[in-house]
Amino acid sequence: MMKSAFLYFASFFIVIFVYAQSEVGAWGAVKSTPLNSPGLVYIDSSLDFANNDTMVYQGDKSRPYALVAGGSKGIGYAISEALAKRGYNLILIARHTDSLNAAKNKLESIYHIHVETLPYDLSLDSSATQIADWCTQRDIPLKMLCNVAGFGGARDYLSLPLDTLRYMINLNIGSAISLTLTLLPLLEKNAPSYILNVGSMAGFAPIPVKNMYSATKSAVVFFSYSLKYQLKEKNISVSVLCPGPVFTKPEIKKDTKEKLGWIGMKMAVSPERVGEIAVRETLNKKLVIVPGTLAKFMAFLIRFLPRRWIVSIYNKAGKK
Numbered sequence: 439m440m441k442s443a444f445l446y447f448a449s450f451f452i453v454i455f456v457y458a459q460s461e462v463g464a465w466g467a468v469k470s471t472p473l474n475s476p477g478l479v480y481i482d483s484s485l486d487f488a489n490n491d492t493m494v495y496q497g498d499k500s501r502p503y504a505l506v507a508g509g510s511k512g513i514g515y516a517i518s519e520a521l522a523k524r525g526y527n528l529i530l531i532a533r534h535t536d537s538l539n540a541a542k543n544k545l546e547s548i549y550h551i552h553v554e555t556l557p558y559d560l561s562l563d564s565s566a567t568q569i570a571d572w573c574t575q576r577d578i579p580l581k582m583l584c585n586v587a588g589f590g591g592a593r594d595y596l597s598l599p600l601d602t603l604r605y606m607i608n609l610n611i612g613s614a615i616s617l618t619l620t621l622l623p624l625l626e627k628n629a630p631s632y633i634l635n636v637g638s639m640a641g642f643a644p645i646p647v648k649n650m651y652s653a654t655k656s657a658v659v660f661f662s663y664s665l666k667y668q669l670k671e672k673n674i675s676v677s678v679l680c681p682g683p684v685f686t687k688p689e690i691k692k693d694t695k696e697k698l699g700w701i702g703m704k705m706a707v708s709p710e711r712v713g714e715i716a717v718r719e720t721l722n723k724k725l726v727i728v729p730g731t732l733a734k735f736m737a738f739l740i741r742f743l744p745r746r747w748i749v750s751i752y753n754k755a756g757k758k
């Protein structure tokens with residue numbers, strides 16, 4: 439009797455959650471299609487080659503730096519803003535220079551910090567090494583690395599071409615492991631330091647309709663768990679942010695209001711709040727960060743109920 443009531447209760451919430459995600463498309467959140475950019479076109483103006491041996495960095499090294507991969511928009515921008523409020527200088531990575539420049543101008547004028555912008559496609563193998571080289575050559579006092587950029591959306595495995603699935607893997611997990619490894623020496627040099635990876639609640643259990651997205655996000659969660667222990671002795675703390683729906687685009691909010699009414703609105707957490715909680719809890723060295731009370735409750739159910747129940751509920755809900 440107790441077991442049935444519990445299962446009923448759990449199923450109810452999970453069905454609502456899955457409905458919200460699949461209808462509104464907030465799971466993956468990053469709806470843009472991959473840019474087939476040939477690589478980076480970046481003109482480096484911050485190095486002054488006074489003579490052949492010296493590189494003089496013209497930025498501001500009086501404050502610690504945080505690098506936010508995917509920091510120009512959405513949750514990444516909110517994380518950047520929460521860091522700026524705390525006096526961090528920033529290095530923002532994204533593909534489009536217009537939104538990078540907009541973020542830089544806003545953050546510099548409000549918070550009086552220094553912001554560097556590096557336009558890179560993080561799904562490309564070469565990007566992490568080039569970004570790390572840029573930071574190392576300038577001996578950036580890097581205190582925090584935030585791996586935020588990710589790709590998901592309404593379509594997933596069996597309905598996406600192989601190159602798009604590869605792009606998803608490269609961006610969601612590949613860029614996080616590459617940036618972490620290549621920037622580790624700088625993080626170690628500036629320890630105590632922090633790594634914040636952005637997973638998702640979709641990473642807590644397999645979701646058939648979001649197969650690759652949930653697989654890549656669970657890889658981010660597992661990677662973060664293990665890395666926390668691997669880097670303990672180096673005094674580098676590791677956190678993983680696992681949000682539910684976040685209204686990073688107007689259409690997500692509009693659809694949620696129309697289709698889910700108050701339940702959808704209750705489940706969602708604003709990007710600003712997600713950013714603030716993420717940074718606060720990262721600095722508190724919390725391992726798994728789930729913003730929002732209802733999302734926390736959902737995360738508890740999804741993580742602790744038997745996996746075969748959850749995947750079956752997700753499967754049924756996904757076919758509605």
Ligand SMILES: NC(=O)c1ccc[n+]([C@@H]2O[C@H](COP(=O)([O-])OP(=O)(O)OC[C@H]3O[C@@H](n4cnc5c(N)ncnc54)[C@H](OP(=O)(O)O)[C@@H]3O)[C@@H](O)[C@H]2O)c1
Binds near residue numbers: 466512588
């Ligand atoms: N929103 C949600 O409901 C939600 C829920 C759970 C988890 N998440 C996760 O949170 C993260 C951020 O989501 P969001 O909704 O804030 O996304 P968003 O608003 O679309 O912002 C994504 C950011 O990443 C950058 N980016 C995307 N692809 C990139 C690439 N290939 N190379 C370099 N930069 C790239 C974007 O800039 P450019 O487009 O200029 O490159 C932008 O700065 C993702 O990992 C997502 O899976 C989101």
